[in-house]
Amino acid sequence: MQSLYDVPAPAKLNLFLHITGRRADGYHLLQSVFMLIDWCDTLHFDLRADGRITREDLSVALPPDDLTLRAAQALQAATGCSLGAHIGVHKRIPAQAGMGGGSSDAATALLALNRLWKLNLPRHQLEAIGLRLGADVPFFLRGRNAWVEGIGDIIRPLELMHELPRSRFAVVKPEAGLDTKSIFSSPFLKRDSACATIQGFAAAHYQFGRNDLQPVAQALCPEIEKALQWLNSQGLQARMTGSGSAVFAAMQHAIDLKDAPSTWQVRACENLTIHPLEGWSADDSFG
Helix, strand or coil: CCCEEEEEEEEEEEEEEEEEEECCCCCCEEEEEEEEEEEEEEEEEEEEECCCCEEEEECCCCCCCHHHHHHHHHHHHHHHCCCCCEEEEEECCCCCCCHHHHHHHHHHHHHHHHHHCCCCCHHHHHHHHHHHHCHHHHHHHCEECCEECCCEEEEEEHHHCCCCCCCCCEEEECCCCCCCCHHCCCCCCCCCCCCHHHHHHHHCCCCCEECCCCCHHHHHHHHHHHHHHHHCCCCCEEECCCCCCCCEEEEEECCHHHCCCCEEEEEEEEEEEEEECCCCCCCCCCC
């Protein structure tokens, strides 16, 4: 039986997230930089000849229709592939964290099954499938840290001159999660941030901007405020990532993360220059 073992699905951090407007259809316009980190889920893929797609939860229990299964089913439907797969998911990235764990799993499933099923779809076709699953999936398929705009659909990999310096980050996920819709529907959400530039970001990197969702999120989830205060008490400058409850801070010096409350998930992470599976699609373009 053909298999792909220990296939990684890395998380991401939003280094900043500005809301610059809102379209007539209700979708919010944003600017952000997405950065890959080495906090990863691990997936295993076994080929099935009977066309069935099954999943085994190797750590925490996942919803019956999680994005990994939906990605496999979408790829199978889009290509008419008669093969199937058994997918084992070792989940480490916390849910409702704003770290893109589900989207990353979906992207890894698309990349791995494209290889296991010998479909040889180019990147842009995988992205078209991935976009229907979630706005963040194309970012993970492209495999590079990126400047993101629009409704999350404009993704520009950072050029060498703007590439992020290697650094370590303290990442904290409080026990409580956060629902994205409750943040974006809030009348108190700031929706008029001035447009930023890549050049302005590159001049400051980890100190640039803010997360416009953070004030609303803190009001909805007091644990976020506690996590921010805890990191700040360590001499760090903390902020929220994405629309979840995880917070992070670049570490300029070593700190003891063991003092965090036992109900929190806390890790020291490093940023990644490229996705571990970069190059697993049938082309190398980012178009």
